[in-house]
Each structure stands twice: as C-alpha cells, then as structure tokens.
Amino acid sequence: MNDWHTHSTASDGALAPDALVERAAACGVTSLALTDHDTVAGVAAARRAAADHGLGFISGVEISALWGRQTVHVVGLGVDCNAPALSAGLQRHQRLRAERADAIAHRLAVACGLADGASRVRDLAGDGQITRAHFAALLVADGLCRNHADAFKRLLKPGRPAHVRAAWTPFEQAIDWIHAAGGAAVLAHPFGYRWSATRRGAAVADFAAAGGDGLEVCTGTTAIEQERQGAREAARHGLCATAGSDFHTPDQPWRDVGRVRALPDGVSALPVPGGDGGTGLVTPPERRRRTNGPRT
Numbered sequence: 001m002n003d004w005h006t007h008s009t010a011s012d013g014a015l016a017p018d019a020l021v022e023r024a025a026a027c028g029v030t031s032l033a034l035t036d037h038d039t040v041a042g043v044a045a046a047r048r049a050a051a052d053h054g055l056g057f058i059s060g061v062e063i064s065a066l067w068g069r070q071t072v073h074v075v076g077l078g079v080d081c082n083a084p085a086l087s088a089g090l091q092r093h094q095r096l097r098a099e100r101a102d103a104i105a106h107r108l109a110v111a112c113g114l115a116d117g118a119s120r121v122r123d124l125a126g127d128g129q130i131t132r133a134h135f136a137a138l139l140v141a142d143g144l145c146r147n148h149a150d151a152f153k154r155l156l157k158p159g160r161p162a163h164v165r166a167a168w169t170p171f172e173q174a175i176d177w178i179h180a181a182g183g184a185a186v187l188a189h190p191f192g193y194r195w196s197a198t199r200r201g202a203a204v205a206d207f208a209a210a211g212g213d214g215l216e217v218c219t220g221t222t223a224i225e226q227e228r229q230g231a232r233e234a235a236r237h238g239l240c241a242t243a244g245s246d247f248h249t250p251d252q253p254w255r256d257v258g259r260v261r262a263l264p265d266g267v268s269a270l271p272v273p274g275g276d277g278g279t280g281l282v283t284p285p286e287r288r289r290r291t292n293g294p295r296t
C-alpha cells in the first residue's frame with residue numbers, strides 16, 4: 001500500500017525518519033514517501049531505514065507556495081535532493097521559516113503572554129524546520145490554548161493576531177523546482193483549504209496549466225465522496241492521482257501512517273516517481289507536456 005505524504009522530525013512530525021519508516025513497515029505500507037515541510041533533511045536517513053526494512057521509498061518534500069495570496073502545499077515526489085534549483089529554493093524557504101518564527105514569537109508574547117517563544121520553539125524543533133504546529137504545541141504546554149485546533153483558531157491562522165504572512169514562492173515556481181529535480185509535482189490535500197467547489201476547481205485548473213503532474217486525491221482525512229470528487233477533478237484536468245496520509249504523529253490515529261484509502265477505481269495513478277519501485281534511484285518521471293491546445 002502506498003503512503004506518499006508523511007512528516008518526520010525534519011519538520012513537524014513526531015517521529016525521527018527511521019522511526020517513521022519502522023512504523024510504516026509495521027502498518028503495512030509498501031511504498032513510502034517522506035514529504036517534510038520545505039526540507040529534504042530527513043530523506044537520507046529514511047531511505048537507509050527503508051532499505052533495511054525492504055520498503056519502497058520515494059524522496060519527497062512538501063513545499064509551501066502561493067496561489068495568489070493563498071498558501072497552498074505542493075508535494076514533490078522522486079526529487080533529487082541535491083538538484084541546485086530545489087536546494088536553493090528550499091534554503092530560501094528555510095530562512096523565511098526562521099524569520100517568521102521570530103515574528104510569530106513576538107506576536108504571541110504580545111497577544112497572550114507566551115514567554116521566551118523564540119528560543120523555546122527552536123529547542124522544540126531541534127534541527128527540524130519550525131512550523132506553526134510547534135507554536136501550537138508550546139501554547140498548549142503553557143496552558144494558553146486547549147489544543148492545537150484552538151491555538152490555530154484563536155491565534156495562528158490567517159486573520160488572527162499571531163499570523164505572519166510568509167513570502168513563499170509562487171506555486172508555478174515550486175512546480176519548476178520539483179521538475180528540475182526530476183520529480184513529480186502534486187497539489188496536496190485539495191480538500192484541506194476551506195475552498196468552495198468553484199475555488200478548488202480553479203486552483204486545480206491553474207495547477208494543471210502550470211505543468212503540475214498530480215492531485216492528492218486520498219488523504220487521512222478525506223471522505224469517500226471527496227475522493228470521488230477529487231478523482232473527477234484530476235481526470236478533468238489531466239492530472240494523475242496520489243494517496244498520502246499526511247501523517248504527523250501517532251497521537252492522531254485518524255491519519256496514522258498508511259491509514260489512507262486506495263485510489264478510487266478508474267483514476268490514473270501517478271507512476272512511481274523514478275520508476276525504480278522506490279529504491280531511491282531518481283530518474284525523471286514520464287510527464288505529459290502541457291500544450292496550449294485542448295488536451296485529448
């Protein structure tokens with residue numbers, strides 16, 4: 001079973017890459033992609049662990065990107081982690097994350113009295129990328145919020161006092177970084193954005209027109225009806241489909257690693273990026289080139 005969207009301690013996941021792989025193997029995953037936020041730092045360790053477990057592995061990343069003013073997530077699968085354009089782009093995003101963390105810490109100090117947020121969030125994230133989820137954890141630990149959802153709703157999401165906009169790259173460029181690294185670009189969790197059907201359709205259409213390869217049709221939190229809808233939208237725009245749990249932590253059993261339905265019948269599944277069964281040898285995946293004419 002494929003799980004092509006997971007997180008480790010390289011960003012906001014709870015498990016180190018090798019522990020994630022071990023859990024994936026125990027959960028019956030046969031092909032795993034590690035897709036941390038704006039980093040591939042966990043990929044080498046995960047790949048080694050996957051080889052030990054005889055598990056198919058795909059090097060991946062989840063890039064924060066802008067569609068207009070809206071942040072969307074673009075998953076890159078089968079990327080060469082050393083490709084120059086991708087490395088440079090991720091490095092810029094990592095700088096943005098560090099700067100944004102200081103700004104968020106400052107705002108949280110003002111908004112709710114969070115003490116010492118900047119240094120504590122760095123300790124919490126360790127070598128990993130700092131995300132808003134780390135701040136949510138601090139807020140809960142300090143008794144300032146009831147749970148993560150509460151922290152996002154009151155403080156961290158757009159329009160709230162501690163939300164800080166980041167100048168993520170435009171999604172067209174995220175797609176280009178991924179392609180230049182030999183990977184396939186997938187629009188992550190299309191039902192995760194609180195979009196109307198019309199807006200979602202426009203995003204998917206723009207993603208396809210920009211050369212995107214796939215749509216993440218099944219996730220740990222999609223309902224079957226959404227997956228059928230996603231499959232129709234992928235087909236309409238000539239995108240392949242992928243499935244990934246978006247695993248972060250064993251504490252969220254509803255999106256445990258491997259806990260994702262198989263793709264609906266009739267969709268065109270994204271071929272395994274690299275075409276090597278996930279042993280980590282990356283070659284550019286076969287991609288349909290977009291033309292200006294109608295797709296047949």
Ligand code: AMP
Pocket residue numbers: 012037064130131132133148149152153248
């Ligand atoms: P960032 O990329 O730093 O803006 O952080 C985004 C991460 O925060 C997501 O990948 C989720 O892990 C987490 N997140 C976003 N929204 C929520 C929410 N409403 N409740 C809990 N976690 C969230």
Ligand code: MN
Pocket residue numbers: 007012037131133248
């Ligand atoms: Mn996350």
Ligand code: MN
Pocket residue numbers: 062073188189
């Ligand atoms: Mn995401």
Ligand code: MN
Pocket residue numbers: 005006007062246
């Ligand atoms: Mn994710």
